[in-house]
Structure formats: C-alpha cells, structure tokens
Amino acid sequence: MKFRIPVLAAALLFVGVTTPAIARDNIQIAGSSTVLPFSSIVAENFGKTFPQFKAPVVGSGGTGGGMRQFCQGVGANTIDIANASRPMRPDELKACQEKGVKGILEVKFGYDGIVFAARSDGGRFALEPQHIFLAGAKEVPQGGKMVANPYTRWSQIDRLLPNQEIVLVIPGSNHGTREVYEEKAVIPGCMSLPEVKAMEKADKKKAESFCKAIRTDGRVVEVAGDYTETLARLDAQRTALGVFGLSFYDQNRDRLRIASINGVEGSDENILSGKYPVSRPLFFYIKDAHVGVIPGLLEYGQYFLSQQVSGKGSPLEKAGLIPLSTAERAKAIADLKARKSL
Amino acid sequence: MRRRQVREKLFHWSGIAAVVIALTLVGIFFGTILKTGLPAFWQSTFVMDVHFDPEVVQIGPKPEPMPGESPAAYQQRFNQWQLDLGFVDFGQIIHKSIVKQLPEAAEHPDETLALVTSGELFALRDRVVADPGIIGQTVRLKLLADANVDVWLKGNIDRDLPDTQQQLSPLVRAWADQLQASGVIQNKFSTAIFMNPDSRSSLASAGLAGAFMGSLFMMIIVILLAMPIGVAAAIYLEEFAPKNRLTDLIEVNINNLAAVPSIVFGLLGAVVFIMWFNLPMSSSLVGGLVLTLMTLPTVIIATRAALKAVPPSIREAALGVGASKMQAITHHVLPLARPGILTAMIIGVAQALGETGPLLLIGMSAFVASIPATPFDQSTALPVQIYLWESNELRNFFEGRGSAAIIVLLGMMLALNAVAIWLRKRFETRW
Structure with a gap:
C-alpha cells in the first residue's frame, strides 16, 4: 500500500507541528485603525533600533475588535497590546477580568481630532454640532412633535450651508471614532434642541438613544472599513461629507477640504488647546501578565512614550499625532514604569 | 427561411x-x-557623496569576541554597541551631504531631512555596523527620496494646488525640483520594492519581500500537504472505494466543499489551528494549512477526473497480464494521469496564491516590519499586501505601489500557468 506512506507522513508532520505550544518572541498588537499608522511606525523603528528585539506585528480590526482579542485570555496565542481610540469601557474591563486578564496597563500617548471633510471640489462647510445631528438623525423635533427626518439638502437645515444633497459617511460601530463622533458632535448638537432637553429631564437614557438613532433612508452611510473606504465613497459621490481622523486628512490634503466646527478649524493647535470640540485621546493597553514573558513589551511602551518618538518634531507628529503635554508625558511614563494596573 | x-x-x-x-x-x-x-518600479533616488564624519559618528570600536567569553555575553556587548550606534545623528550626515549640493539648505536641517526617506538613516547605521572602517570615508551612495518628494517629482499630485493643499512645504518642493535639475535626484529603478519588507515609517522603502516570503512558505506547505493527501484520496475514491451510500455521501460532500466560500475556511482556521492547536497567529504555517484545506477539494476533483480519463482498457490489460491492482495503478494509470494531476495541482496552487479572504481572518493582514525567516514567523501574503497598500492613507504614493504589487502577483500567476501548460504538453499521451 505505497500510496498510504505520504498520507502517513503528512499526518505525522501535522501532529509534529501542532503539539508544542510555540513561545512567541515578538509583540503582537491589534485594534484601532486610527492608532494603526502610529503604532506601526513605532513598531518598525523599535525593531530597527533595538537589535535584541524583533519588530512587533501590528494588526487592525477597530478598537472594539482589538478589545475582544485582547480579552480572550492570557497566553502566547492572544495579543499583548490593544490599540484604542477611546478608553476601555467598564463592560470590556469586566469581560477581560472574567477571562483571567487581570493586570491591564493603560497608556495614553497623544491626541487626534475628528474632522468633517468634503471633497476639495465640493462645497465649503461651516458646521455646528446641531447641523450634524439634524443631518443624520432618524427623527427630529418639529412643532413640538418628533417627525421622521425631512431634510434632504444642507441648506434646508441652515441657509448658510451649501445647497447640496445630504450624504454623511460615518465610521461603523466597530470603530472608536464612531463613539467620539456621537459623544462630541451628535449628542451635544441634539441636546441643544429644547425638545430634547425636556426629554432628557424626564429620561436621560431615552434621550441619548434618541440622539444616537441614525436615519435609514440611505443618506447616512456607515463604513466598517478604514478611512480609505470613506475616501472612496467621497470619490464616487461629489456631495458626500465624510468623517475622518485628522491624521488621515493630513496625508490627503490635496483631495479633501475640512469643515470648521463652531467656527474653529480642526488644526493641531486648536485641538491641543481644546478649542476644537471633536478631539479624543489615543491609548494602548498592555497585558501585564505578558510583561517578562514576551520580550520587549515594557520597553516598547517606554520607547513609544519617549519624546523622540511621540513628542514634538517626532516621526509620529509628522504622521499627524498631536503630542502629549510635558506633564502628561511624565505622568504616563511614571505610571508605566510603576506598572499601575486598571 | x-x-x-x-x-x-x-x-x-x-x-x-x-x-x-x-x-x-x-x-x-x-x-x-x-x-x-x-512607473512605481522607478523611484526618485539621491545619487551623491556621503561623508561619514568621525566627528558625528563617535563610537567605540566594534566589539570582537574575547577569549573565554560566552557567546551570550559577546552578543550582549555587540547589541549594546549597535544600540549606541542607533543614537548617532545620521540625519546630520545626510544634511551635510545635501548642503554640499545645495548650499542654501545649510540653515534648514528639518526641511532637508524631509527630502530623504527616514529609513535611510537606519541604512547608514547598518553600513557602519557591517564595516566600521567606513567612518571617515566618503562614499557615493544611492538614497531613496521621501515618498512625498517622489509623488511631487512624478506629478502624482496636482502641482498647481495652493500651499495649504500640498503635502510638502514650498521650500522643500523648490529644492526637490532644483536637485532633480542638477541631477542629484534621479529616477532610478528601485530594488527596494523587491528587497525590503513592508514599511510604514519610511514609506518610500516599503517593499514586497516579506509578503513574497510569506506566500512562498504557504505555497510550499500547500504543495507538501495538498498534493499527497489530495492524490491519495482521489485514487482511493476512484479505484478502490466500493460504490455504496457512504462513498456517495463523501463524493457529494467533496463537491460541495469545493463550492464553499473561501472565507469560511478562514473562520475554521482561526478556531481550529489558532484557538485549539495554539499555532502562532498570523504565521504562514496557519495560512498554509487553511489554504491546503481550501485547495484539497479542487485537487481531489481534478485528480479524479484525470484518473477517469485513463481508458479502462489499460487497467484491464495490466490486470490481464497478472499485475496486482496496486501495480496496475502505480505502473500504468498514475503515469498516464500525471499531466492531469500536475495541472490540477498547479491550478490549486495558483488559486491559493491569489486568495485573500481566509488570510484576513487568521490575522495575516497585520503590519509586519521584518522578512519572515521560518513558517512560524508572522507574515503577510502578496494579495494581502496589495490590500494593505491600496488602503494606506498616503493614496498618491501607494496607488502606484499597489499596482506594482499586482503586476508582480500577476507575473507569478502567469508563470505558474505557463508551467502547467508546459507540463501538460510534455507528458501528454494520446490513445
């Protein structure tokens, strides 16, 4: 039975490679696609600078996806670091602890703004949070009643806005950007309406979910992928307005024009000073149980936080990151050194 | 009518x-x-003299193994030396070299460094690591220009746009044009795209080598596993298996498996190989195993067709002169079915080579900054690399790179198919 031999060999090979639990000697990272470019730059330079460590591997999947992988448990087949464009939620922390991921080091490393951008050949927008809510909401208050969103053109919301079709391209719910978009733009805009304020007094939860409900007539497009997909939507539809990270806009200045919010341009200075309302801190989370097991884990965190890597004039700033202030950086470094867990 | x-x-x-x-x-x-x-295979490249100034590169002699020293201790001393070298300001060396060509750049080190891609700083360090004797010498080097400079010089960004919409400052743009006119920046065929792994910190030096090695490892695994298993299964089903309900069921299932969307195999791989067997995430080993599962049905079906095409008279003749069933198959049927089996195999491999979906699910879409040395190392694959490049933020640069990667992938596919045709022609027998 000659033909059985290769089968047997293949089976043996299979068993041979599967039995040992292979120890990993490089860091594995996953999570937010906003953080991905920054994290990749640091990973690459980390591997090149330190001859004794291999370059970490950086995956994407959105903040939510990264958290889920991070909280799968402890061991070489789980990731070591989760990138996030928002802080870890209490339910995620609980899920983590239930799976035995006890020590979690939270590291804040900089800021990013969220910008509303149209194609550079599209209209000029001077937005206010209320406009954003009214353009994308499922129902809006009108004459004391809630009615299905009647607006089809921006100029119907405010005469000063361009007379063009409303098409809003926003990140899907797997992205941390979506949450910041809701918290910093939609909800403030929604709560500024007197009818919603009254509703908030009666039932806060109900008012919030009312604000977050998006229209389903095709004028709001949710994008689950990266910002390039949002850009592709804009390429296909001249009138669309997209939601991007400031760093992404920085690399595509020739194609995009950003809208001001409350009259403030989304620039580095305005975000750092807090004038621009739609900005957020960026984080990564280190699995404390893997420190000392996966080589270079703590060193990666410290390298990331160093002034030359993520400070003023650093490669990350050139890639669009808004650096931490000196005091914030000192605190972040001290917390990491002390391995202060969540 | x-x-x-x-x-x-x-x-x-x-x-x-x-x-x-x-x-x-x-x-x-x-x-x-x-x-x-x-055009992406040609890149804007600085061709100029670089002086490794000993004033800037202040570093002790390269450590040599001392007698009686353990290899680990020597490695540690060597690593420390290399780490120290990493803190040398190689940017200053590049700045000085450019100032020699462009004296007005002397006061603007930041703008000057924006011309050259940042990975070249590490490349200069690696030169010193390889040969410390280079310190104090002047060498004529080729350094890749920054991705945005390449975009500007090639006209991939609209040159008439106002300053606020340009990626580079007016000063850097003017210098780039000036240096190109004086022949310091030349559009040279770039080996970076073939020799380097992917890069995000130095976009101009991003290459396909990592993805190519990943794909190569996966193809080897697919050939090593799918070929013997697939052919053996086909021979059994075609020649030995009795015709009953069970074999009918197996046959129907194999045909169905061939039609299962490939992404499903990715889900299966993520659960079975990574969660249960604890194989390393995003490694080409897991990728190869998943692709093997995906190609197996194709190989089995095509091999069975090849076996069926061998006329029964050949088997009967062999059996008639006293050969055993096994001899009839290995001596007569298999050699005659060889061209068909090989074609099946190569079509299966070509299909696996171009597959992206299942690989995304086992984490092979991650950013990997090093070239994998073994199948256990994390890596990407060629089609995934195309996906990654096409979704990079810097559209103006990576649209070209992505298409260049597509050309490489298509080239490999064509080569594989050519081999398949050649094999078929070579072994073809008529009866």
Whole structure:
C-alpha cells in the first residue's frame, strides 16, 4: 500500500507541528485603525533600533475588535497590546477580568481630532454640532412633535450651508471614532434642541438613544472599513461629507477640504488647546501578565512614550499625532514604569 | 427561411460582441494597472557623496569576541554597541551631504531631512555596523527620496494646488525640483520594492519581500500537504472505494466543499489551528494549512477526473497480464494521469496564491516590519499586501505601489500557468 506512506507522513508532520505550544518572541498588537499608522511606525523603528528585539506585528480590526482579542485570555496565542481610540469601557474591563486578564496597563500617548471633510471640489462647510445631528438623525423635533427626518439638502437645515444633497459617511460601530463622533458632535448638537432637553429631564437614557438613532433612508452611510473606504465613497459621490481622523486628512490634503466646527478649524493647535470640540485621546493597553514573558513589551511602551518618538518634531507628529503635554508625558511614563494596573 | 438566416446572423454577431466586450474590459484592466504600476518600479533616488564624519559618528570600536567569553555575553556587548550606534545623528550626515549640493539648505536641517526617506538613516547605521572602517570615508551612495518628494517629482499630485493643499512645504518642493535639475535626484529603478519588507515609517522603502516570503512558505506547505493527501484520496475514491451510500455521501460532500466560500475556511482556521492547536497567529504555517484545506477539494476533483480519463482498457490489460491492482495503478494509470494531476495541482496552487479572504481572518493582514525567516514567523501574503497598500492613507504614493504589487502577483500567476501548460504538453499521451 505505497500510496498510504505520504498520507502517513503528512499526518505525522501535522501532529509534529501542532503539539508544542510555540513561545512567541515578538509583540503582537491589534485594534484601532486610527492608532494603526502610529503604532506601526513605532513598531518598525523599535525593531530597527533595538537589535535584541524583533519588530512587533501590528494588526487592525477597530478598537472594539482589538478589545475582544485582547480579552480572550492570557497566553502566547492572544495579543499583548490593544490599540484604542477611546478608553476601555467598564463592560470590556469586566469581560477581560472574567477571562483571567487581570493586570491591564493603560497608556495614553497623544491626541487626534475628528474632522468633517468634503471633497476639495465640493462645497465649503461651516458646521455646528446641531447641523450634524439634524443631518443624520432618524427623527427630529418639529412643532413640538418628533417627525421622521425631512431634510434632504444642507441648506434646508441652515441657509448658510451649501445647497447640496445630504450624504454623511460615518465610521461603523466597530470603530472608536464612531463613539467620539456621537459623544462630541451628535449628542451635544441634539441636546441643544429644547425638545430634547425636556426629554432628557424626564429620561436621560431615552434621550441619548434618541440622539444616537441614525436615519435609514440611505443618506447616512456607515463604513466598517478604514478611512480609505470613506475616501472612496467621497470619490464616487461629489456631495458626500465624510468623517475622518485628522491624521488621515493630513496625508490627503490635496483631495479633501475640512469643515470648521463652531467656527474653529480642526488644526493641531486648536485641538491641543481644546478649542476644537471633536478631539479624543489615543491609548494602548498592555497585558501585564505578558510583561517578562514576551520580550520587549515594557520597553516598547517606554520607547513609544519617549519624546523622540511621540513628542514634538517626532516621526509620529509628522504622521499627524498631536503630542502629549510635558506633564502628561511624565505622568504616563511614571505610571508605566510603576506598572499601575486598571 | 429569411427569418432563420437573420436569427443565425444575430446569434453570430452577438457572440462576437461578447468576445469584444470581454477583451476590452481585460484590456482596460491591464492598461490601468500597467499605467499606474510600472512607473512605481522607478523611484526618485539621491545619487551623491556621503561623508561619514568621525566627528558625528563617535563610537567605540566594534566589539570582537574575547577569549573565554560566552557567546551570550559577546552578543550582549555587540547589541549594546549597535544600540549606541542607533543614537548617532545620521540625519546630520545626510544634511551635510545635501548642503554640499545645495548650499542654501545649510540653515534648514528639518526641511532637508524631509527630502530623504527616514529609513535611510537606519541604512547608514547598518553600513557602519557591517564595516566600521567606513567612518571617515566618503562614499557615493544611492538614497531613496521621501515618498512625498517622489509623488511631487512624478506629478502624482496636482502641482498647481495652493500651499495649504500640498503635502510638502514650498521650500522643500523648490529644492526637490532644483536637485532633480542638477541631477542629484534621479529616477532610478528601485530594488527596494523587491528587497525590503513592508514599511510604514519610511514609506518610500516599503517593499514586497516579506509578503513574497510569506506566500512562498504557504505555497510550499500547500504543495507538501495538498498534493499527497489530495492524490491519495482521489485514487482511493476512484479505484478502490466500493460504490455504496457512504462513498456517495463523501463524493457529494467533496463537491460541495469545493463550492464553499473561501472565507469560511478562514473562520475554521482561526478556531481550529489558532484557538485549539495554539499555532502562532498570523504565521504562514496557519495560512498554509487553511489554504491546503481550501485547495484539497479542487485537487481531489481534478485528480479524479484525470484518473477517469485513463481508458479502462489499460487497467484491464495490466490486470490481464497478472499485475496486482496496486501495480496496475502505480505502473500504468498514475503515469498516464500525471499531466492531469500536475495541472490540477498547479491550478490549486495558483488559486491559493491569489486568495485573500481566509488570510484576513487568521490575522495575516497585520503590519509586519521584518522578512519572515521560518513558517512560524508572522507574515503577510502578496494579495494581502496589495490590500494593505491600496488602503494606506498616503493614496498618491501607494496607488502606484499597489499596482506594482499586482503586476508582480500577476507575473507569478502567469508563470505558474505557463508551467502547467508546459507540463501538460510534455507528458501528454494520446490513445
């Protein structure tokens, strides 16, 4: 039975490679696609600078996806670091602890703004949070009643806005950007309406979910992928307005024009000073149980936080990151050194 | 009668129209890819003298192994030396070299460094690591220009846009044009795209080598596993298996498996290989195993067809002169079915080579900054690399790179198919 031999060999090979639990000697990272470019730059330079460590591997999947992988448990087949464009939620922390991921080091490393951008050949927008809510909401208050969103053109919301079709391209719910978009733009805009304020007094939860409900007539497009997909939507539809990270806009200045919010341009200075309302801190989370097991884990965190890597004039700033202030950086470094867990 | 002829003509012409439409579409496809992809193989490159100034590169002698020293201790001393070298300001060396060509750049080190891609700083360090004797010497080097400079010089960004919409400052743009005019920046065929792994910190030096190695490892695994298992299964089902309900069921299942969307195999791989067997995430080993599962049904079905095509008279003749069933198969049927089996295998491998979906689910879409040395290392694959490049933020640069990667992948596919055709022709037997 000659033909059985290769089968047997293949089976043996299979068993041979599967039995040992292979120890990993490089860091594995996953999570937010906003953080991905920054994290990749640091990973690459980390591997090149330190001859004794291999370059970490950086995956994407959105903040939510990264958290889920991070909280799968402890061991070489789980990731070591989760990138996030928002802080870890209490339910995620609980899920983590239930799976035995006890020590979690939270590291804040900089800021990013969220910008509303149209194609550079599209209209000029001077937005206010209320406009954003009214353009994308499922129902809006009108004459004391809630009615299905009647607006089809921006100029119907405010005469000063361009007379063009409303098409809003926003990140899907797997992205941390979506949450910041809701918290910093939609909800403030929604709560500024007197009818919603009254509703908030009666039932806060109900008012919030009312604000977050998006229209389903095709004028709001949710994008689950990266910002390039949002850009592709804009390429296909001249009138669309997209939601991007400031760093992404920085690399595509020739194609995009950003809208001001409350009259403030989304620039580095305005975000750092807090004038621009739609900005957020960026984080990564280190699995404390893997420190000392996966080589270079703590060193990666410290390298990331160093002034030359993520400070003023650093490669990350050139890639669009808004650096931490000196005091914030000192605190972040001290917390990491002390391995202060969540 | 006339109506029949009209119908005949109409049928004839609609056939031709279909062929023409198909050919035009293929033509447009190849045309756009070649148009955007081919220029990306040439990159803006600095060709200039670089002086390794000993004032700047202040570093002790390269450590040599001392007698009685353990290899680990030596490695540690060597690493420390290399780490120290990493803190040398190689940017200053590049700045000084450019100032020699462009004296007005002396006061603007930041703008000058924006001209050269940042990975070249590490490349200079690696030169010193390889040969410390280079310190104090002046060498003529080729350094890749920054991705944005390349975009500007190639006209991939609209040169008439106002300053606020340009990626580079007016000063850097003017210098780039000046240096190109004086021949310091040349558009040279770039080896970076073939020799380097992917890069995000130094976009101009991003290459395909990591993805190529990943794909290579996966193809080897697919060939090593799918070939013996697939052929053995096909021989058994075709020649030995009794015809009953069980084998019918297996046959139906194999045919169904071949039609299962490939992404499902990715889900299976993520659960079975990574969660249960604890194989390393995003490694080409897991990728190879998943692709093996995916190609197996194709290989089995095609191999069975090849075996079926061997006339029964050959088997009967072999059995008739006293050969055992096994001898009849290994001596007569298999050699005759060889061209068909090989074609099946190569088509299976080509299909696996171009597959992206299942690989995304086992984490092979991660950013990997090093070239994998073994199948256990994390890596990407060629089609995944195309996906990653096409979704990079810096569209102006990576549209070209992505198309260049498509050209490489298509080239490999064509080569594989050519081999398949050649093998078929070579072993073809007529009866």
